[in-house]
Amino acid sequence: xxxGIEDATVRFGGRAVLDAVGLGVAEHEIVCVLGPSGSGKxxxxxxxxxxxxxxxxxxxxxxxxxxxxxxxxRGVGLMFQDHQLFPQRDVGGNVAFGLRMHGASKGQxxxxxxxLLDLVGLPGAAGxxxxxxxxxxxxxxxxxxxxxxxxRLLMLDEPLGQLDRSLRERLVVELRELFGRLGTxxxxxxxxxxxxxxxxxxxxxxxxxGVAQAGTPLEVWQRPVxxxxxxxLGFDNVVEGTIAGEAADTPWGKLPVGESxxxxxxxxxxxxxxxxxxxxxxxxxxxxxxxxxxxTHVAVHLQPADAPxxxxxxxxxxxxxxxxxxxxxxxxxxxxxxx
Amino acid sequence: xxxxxxxxxxxFFAVFFAYPVAAILARGLHVDGAWQLARIWDxxxxxxxxxxxxxxxxxxxxxxxxxxxxALPGAYVFARLDFxxxxxxxxxxxxxxxxxxxxxxxxxxxxxxxxGLLDELWGVRLDTTVWAILLAHVFFNYAVVVRTxxxxxxxxxxxxxxxxxxxxxxxxxxxxAVTLPALAPAVAAAALMVFLFTFTSFGVVQILGGPGFxxxxxxxxxxxxxxxxxxxxxxxxxxxxxxxxxxxxLHAWTVxxxxxxxxxxxxxxxxxxxxxxxxxxLLAGVLASVAVLLLLPLAVLVQRSFDAPDFGYYxxxxxxxxxxxxxxxxxxxxxxxxxxxxxxxxxVVIGGLAAAALTRRDAGRFVRGFDALLMLxxxxxxxxxxxxxxxxxxxxxxxLRASWILVxxxxxxxxxxxxxxxxxxxxxxxxxxxxxxxxxxxxxPWRVWREVDLPMVRRxxxxxxxxxFAVSLGEFGATVFIARPDNPxxxxxxxxxxxxxxxxxxxxxxxxxxxxxxxxxxxxxxLERLRTDRTGEF
Numbered sequence: 001x002x003x004g005i006e007d008a009t010v011r012f013g014g015r016a017v018l019d020a021v022g023l024g025v026a027e028h029e030i031v032c033v034l035g036p037s038g039s040g041k042x043x044x045x046x047x048x049x050x051x052x053x054x055x056x057x058x059x060x061x062x063x064x065x066x067x068x069x070x071x072x073x074r075g076v077g078l079m080f081q082d083h084q085l086f087p088q089r090d091v092g093g094n095v096a097f098g099l100r101m102h103g104a105s106k107g108q109x110x111x112x113x114x115x116l117l118d119l120v121g122l123p124g125a126a127g128x129x130x131x132x133x134x135x136x137x138x139x140x141x142x143x144x145x146x147x148x149x150x151x152r153l154l155m156l157d158e159p160l161g162q163l164d165r166s167l168r169e170r171l172v173v174e175l176r177e178l179f180g181r182l183g184t185x186x187x188x189x190x191x192x193x194x195x196x197x198x199x200x201x202x203x204x205x206x207x208x209x210g211v212a213q214a215g216t217p218l219e220v221w222q223r224p225v226x227x228x229x230x231x232x233l234g235f236d237n238v239v240e241g242t243i244a245g246e247a248a249d250t251p252w253g254k255l256p257v258g259e260s261x262x263x264x265x266x267x268x269x270x271x272x273x274x275x276x277x278x279x280x281x282x283x284x285x286x287x288x289x290x291x292x293x294x295x296t297h298v299a300v301h302l303q304p305a306d307a308p309x310x311x312x313x314x315x316x317x318x319x320x321x322x323x324x325x326x327x328x329x330x331x332x333x334x335x336x337x338x339x
Numbered sequence: 340x341x342x343x344x345x346x347x348x349x350x351f352f353a354v355f356f357a358y359p360v361a362a363i364l365a366r367g368l369h370v371d372g373a374w375q376l377a378r379i380w381d382x383x384x385x386x387x388x389x390x391x392x393x394x395x396x397x398x399x400x401x402x403x404x405x406x407x408x409x410a411l412p413g414a415y416v417f418a419r420l421d422f423x424x425x426x427x428x429x430x431x432x433x434x435x436x437x438x439x440x441x442x443x444x445x446x447x448x449x450x451x452x453x454x455g456l457l458d459e460l461w462g463v464r465l466d467t468t469v470w471a472i473l474l475a476h477v478f479f480n481y482a483v484v485v486r487t488x489x490x491x492x493x494x495x496x497x498x499x500x501x502x503x504x505x506x507x508x509x510x511x512x513x514x515x516a517v518t519l520p521a522l523a524p525a526v527a528a529a530a531l532m533v534f535l536f537t538f539t540s541f542g543v544v545q546i547l548g549g550p551g552f553x554x555x556x557x558x559x560x561x562x563x564x565x566x567x568x569x570x571x572x573x574x575x576x577x578x579x580x581x582x583x584x585x586x587x588x589l590h591a592w593t594v595x596x597x598x599x600x601x602x603x604x605x606x607x608x609x610x611x612x613x614x615x616x617x618x619x620x621l622l623a624g625v626l627a628s629v630a631v632l633l634l635l636p637l638a639v640l641v642q643r644s645f646d647a648p649d650f651g652y653y654x655x656x657x658x659x660x661x662x663x664x665x666x667x668x669x670x671x672x673x674x675x676x677x678x679x680x681x682x683x684x685x686x687v688v689i690g691g692l693a694a695a696a697l698t699r700r701d702a703g704r705f706v707r708g709f710d711a712l713l714m715l716x717x718x719x720x721x722x723x724x725x726x727x728x729x730x731x732x733x734x735x736x737x738x739l740r741a742s743w744i745l746v747x748x749x750x751x752x753x754x755x756x757x758x759x760x761x762x763x764x765x766x767x768x769x770x771x772x773x774x775x776x777x778x779x780x781x782x783x784p785w786r787v788w789r790e791v792d793l794p795m796v797r798r799x800x801x802x803x804x805x806x807x808f809a810v811s812l813g814e815f816g817a818t819v820f821i822a823r824p825d826n827p828x829x830x831x832x833x834x835x836x837x838x839x840x841x842x843x844x845x846x847x848x849x850x851x852x853x854x855x856x857x858x859x860x861x862x863x864x865x866l867e868r869l870r871t872d873r874t875g876e877f
Contacts, residue, residue, distance in 0.1 A: 049501075049505060051501050051504070051505075070504075070509070070510070071501070071504040071505060072504045072505070072506075072507045072508055072509050072510075072512075072513075073507075076505070077505060077506070078501075078502070078505040080498055080501075080502055084496065084498050084499055084501075084502040086499065086502070086503075086517060087521075088520045088521065097503065097506050097508075097516070098506030098507050101503075101506055101507035101508045101512065102507050145506065146505075146506075148506075149506060149507055
């Protein structure tokens with residue numbers, strides 16, 4: 001492991017912002033920490049960077065304990081949430097800053113600045129003032145600046161947080177491609193699951209200062225460990241049920257749950273794709289309360305008579321109108337027993 | 340509309356500032372029916388005047404350097420460290436700035452003068468050396484540096500330094516490469532402000548300056564009231580005017596540079612508990628310097644004022660037997676309060692109108708030039724104002740010599756820049772879109788002002804009034820020229836008591852100073868409670 005975090009704990013006042021967090025990042029791996037604001041993910045980055053002392057636990061880089069090593073000697077890079085470009089310096093001065101700190105000659109600096117600005121798609125921008133840059137350009141300069149001293153680990157704090165959606169989606173692909181090409185080891189934090197899944201080899205979901213779930217994007221998406229993770233990923237069809245045999249008894253009626261499901265009272269997740277609409281006289285009878293167009297499908301919000309709302313994903317042409325009465329059946333393959 | 344707003348302050352400044360200044364020019368340079376600019380060189384060539392100029396300059400430079408040395412660590416501590424009692428202490432260090440110069444002079448006399456605390460303890464007297472003046476100047480201007488530099492420092496995003504550290508800069512290198520350049524314009528602006536205040540220092544030097552320690556201001560007063568050489572005094576005023584104008588222009592330039600895009604954040608999120616031995620030691624050092632330099636002189640002043648049986652000095656204030664005045668010294672309190680109230684009203688009206696005119700987005704070059712003009716009386720020094728009033732307003736067409744309004748007018752002139760500086764940032768911070776929103780909802784321009792602007796500036800207006808009040812209460816340089824002997828203000832009474840020999844006079848001066856200090860300190864502490872972070876530079 002290039003980076004090892006063992007039992008890292010940070011307290012602000014009496015509250016544990018990081019609570020015995022353990023995490024590893026292998027060389028050339030991209031790990032994304034995902035969590036709502038206040039879950040401690042930024043503090044985690046600051047602790048690794050050496051900007052936030054740990055109350056207990058250890059941070060290891062290449063197997064060496066980093067306690068007592070000041071931030072500027074750790075050899076890690078950090079891209080700040082709002083970039084923190086130095087307003088007094090131009091683009092070139094910002095990118096060259098780390099090189100200067102590491103004693104690179106003028107010629108080396110100029111050469112590397114040019115190389116990096118080419119890399120991030122801003123060739124010839126060295127002389128521009130940072131105040132005149134657009135959000136996306138600032139983002140690229142911040143990335144170039146962080147990469148310039150060749151950190152062994154690059155950390156990104158909400159790397160695309162302030163950009164608009166279309167730019168974000170384009171940049172996240174660019175970033176993944178760039179890091180793959182350079183072989184950069186990356187630890188990123190974000191609250192945006194789409195960003196995390198698109199960027200990461202491995203995703204770590206945080207909650208209240210602890211790790212709620214870790215795994216590949218596919219694993220986490222397919223099998224959220226608990227209701228918190230499921231809801232954070234945007235799944236709202238979560239319900240309590242009692243499992244006996246291959247069926248679960250829930251407010252939405254009997255749900256099929258496969259053969260090997262754990263028995264007893266459980267929390268179940270029904271993915272919207274697993275909610276099939278049939279004619280009004282079959283299955284669970286629901287009224288269509290609202291529809292939201294999602295591009296590839298329509299999210300249909302269904303109101304059963306005395307049960308919580310359900311969300312269904314419908315093909316564009318088959319979506320019912322608001323006020324229609326429909327029946328609902330469930331697909332066992334899209335139902336997950338949580339926890 | 341805009342013309343209407345600005346006409347009143349413009350007229351006020353034309354009559355009570357430009358006209359007296361013109362009178363000074365005429366008195367100094369218009370000799371024998373002709374303008375003689377060479378008069379300036381004649382006066383400067385005199386060895387006694389050259390000595391005054393030299394002393395004025397070097398003591399101002401030394402005071403500025405010493406103030407920065409003592410106050411910059413304080414600025415850091417107040418900006419970046421969190422400790423119990425910080426709010427109270429921040430208010431306390433601001434008190435000296437509004438204390439009347441005579442109070443400060445008296446307090447340092449009680450500390451380092453003849454029969455002062457140091458004299459009693461160790462036989463040390465500093466009032467015959469320049470050190471008393473320098474220390475009093477540090478006392479005065481500590482708050483200027485803490486406010487100007489510390490205010491910005493607290494708003495600088497600490498993550499800028501962290502970003503530098505992540506790129507391999509050590510703590511010190513990160514500070515030097517990132518924070519220092521961001522701070523430099525503010526340090527320069529504060530240094531120029533301190534230089535200006537100490538260059539034009541009057542009350543402190545008048546009281547603490549021994550023979551040979553005379554600034555331009557003191558010399559102008561001496562030429563006027565002791566030697567009666569009004570023409571030389573006028574030339575000296577012109578020299579001072581030019582020097583101050585140069586410093587002010589430099590200051591305006593640094594302020595403009597300070598406004599370049601910096602990453603500013605809410606100051607309340609950047610401070611944290613001290614970490615490590617170095618920061619605790621720094622905190623302790625700053626607290627100790629505040630205690631010794633700022634609190635001790637005031638404490639000694641209060642103690643001295645009670646240093647007679649049965650509150651003897653205070654009781655002596657009630658009687659007119661001392662013979663220094665025609666009336667009992669205690670009556671100076673009433674005079675001061677009356678003058679201060681009138682001066683405050685004038686300053687708030689004039690300053691408020693000027694600030695409102697300056698705020699308008701379509702303010703042109705003429706209006707912006709007026710902004711700089713408004714600052715002039717602050718820098719041009721009180722003595723100039725007083726001297727100008729003395730020679731300009733005592734003959735037709737404007738003969739106000741016998742009128743009581745002369746004193747409040749002069750004090751208001753000195754107070755207006757404070758009002759404008761306090762109101763402007765707040766008025767400018769009112770988001771124009773709020774006004775537009777109100778207008779779209781059907782509010783007339785008057786209603787917009789009443790419903791949107793007024794609630795947001797009410798607090799600033801109170802603070803401005805308080806500043807004007809404190810300034811006029813302590814005003815000495817102008818008042819001493821024009822206050823009538825039978826109607827002395829508190830500072831004038833103190834100075835006159837100190838000018839007389841004898842234990843009782845000395846004690847009475849201490850007692851009057853204490854009263855003045857308490858009034859000023861109380862009004863400032865009330866202001867501190869009203870203050871929000873955006874209200875102005877002072």
